[in-house]
Amino acid sequence: MIRIIEPGLLSTIQDEGRHGFQQYGIITNGVMDPFALRIANYIVGNEKDEAGIEVTLTGPTIQFEESMLIAVCGADYSALIDNEPMPLWRPVLVQKGSTLHMKFSKKGCRAVIAVGGGLDIPAVMNSKSTYVRAGIGGFKGRALEKEDVLQIGPLSEQTKQIIHSLTKKGKTYMTSDWSISAAYLNDLYERExxxxxxxxxxxxxxxxxxxxxxxxxxxxxxxxxxxxxxxxxxxxxxxxxxxxxxxxxxxxxxxxxxxxxxxxxxxxxxxxxxxxxxxxxxxxxxxxxxxxxxxxxxxxxxISHTEAQESILKRERAIRELKWSIELKVRRG
The missing domain is CATH 2.40.100.10 (Cyclophilin-like)
Structure with missing residues (x-):
């Protein structure tokens, strides 16, 4: 499980959203940066729509009360694991008792923390996303607060394989020698x-x-x-x-x-x-x-509708190839 030492400005549980209920006046919610959530989940071996922790402007301080696999994607918060710089956009195996510190975002506004196994919280109308104004979803329907404790769900086989490959490193925290290529990230978070x-x-x-x-x-x-x-x-x-x-x-x-x-x-x-x-x-x-x-x-x-459709289809193909590449690297150890 993980313990929130400091929550940051606004840290909430979010997934891809609460779809299928708008005709009843229920809003969608969901993560603000769906790309970051999806890639973070792939990195730690989760399904693409598993919930993560979305952080805004100033990040949280989180203590890990068991060893677990995490990934931080999105804005650059100068994240530290026990005072050592933590890389973004790659799997990181943190040891029991370690602490993640996220400061002010120096590039971008929001980041997503994904945890191998996902967050073990109940879904409300098919989603774990937090809707703070209505007090539903997420962790007790609110933003995360000091001393909140989050449980982790069962690990997928891919998550277990990634953890196995990283336990050979023998450091304060372990990370892979691969990360998401800049080709996927260029022009994504600085473009006006x-x-x-x-x-x-x-x-x-x-x-x-x-x-x-x-x-x-x-x-x-x-x-x-x-x-x-x-x-x-x-x-x-x-x-x-x-x-x-x-x-x-x-x-x-x-x-x-x-x-x-x-x-x-x-x-x-x-x-x-x-x-x-x-x-x-x-x-x-x-x-x-x-x-x-x-x-x-x-x-x-x-941009025309046709151009917009072509652009998103091109990105979907790139993300699919990225997912296959991650799975191949995991199988090869």
Whole structure:
């Protein structure tokens, strides 16, 4: 089991989300950076949708009360295991009694800690994700707190093989001689430009507003959270006056309320929205978006639905190949 010594700013249990219940008003939740969670799970031998610990801006201090296999993916928090630097994007076998320290994120905003065997907590509506506002899911329906203790689930055969290969190292903590190639990570967490498709009400905005949306730079407001990013920048003007019927929204929907400043809806978004939608962030760039910090800049780049589909299919093929590569390395020891 693992014990939370200090929780950090916001550390919650998240998986890929609570799907299939939006018609009942139950929001999806889930991890903000699905790419980081998925890769971290593959690294430690879990299924891709197993829950991990998502940390935000300042990381936790965690004590391991038994030896276990972990991986940290996403933002760089200068993680330490017992005062020794811990590598990201690779399996790490920590010894019983060791402590993981995660400081301030120096690159990116969020990281995911995956544990071999997963977190042994009950699923609520088919998901372990935490929805803090409603107090459901995760660990007691809330963010992690000091002295919380999390149990670990049964290990997969692949996790056992990875642990076996690392126990030969004989150090404070053990890690593999392989990691995720920079080819998968380049341009993922530092890029300013976010690719966006036109929204359903795109044509209802003035020509000058549409041009500014693509050409100008926005900054992330401090009044941003897992529900949505508020953007400070050019005020967008809608030329149509009638109100809209509320309709479904998704991760990355860009709404424009009456003040004209866009809001990008995120993992904890509501199920429906009545504001006009000028754009939709392409799925391929949701991890880029999730790593933005308050005060950072971003710009929008136009992409067609076809281009967005081709991009995500290309990444899916790359992730599938990555998964096979990990499995092959594990089999070879």
């Amino acid at each position: 430009t976010i690719r966006v498709m036109k929204g359903r009400q795109y044509d209802e905005f003035s020509e000058s507003s549409r041009n500014e949306f693509w050409e100008e730079t926005y900054k992330l407001s401090p009044q941003s959270d897992r529900m949505g990013f508020r953007l400070n920048g050019p005020v967008l003007e809608r030329t149509v006056s009638e109100e809209l019927l509320s309709e479904a929204v998704s991760f990355g929907t860009i709404q424009v309320p009456s003040d004209g400043e866009p809001i990008i809806l995120l993992a904890d978004r509501q199920t429906i929205g009545g504001y006009p939608k000028i754009g939709q962030v392409a799925s391929i760039d949701l991890p880029v978006l999730a790593q933005k910090k308050p005060g950072e800049s971003l710009r929008f780049e136009k």
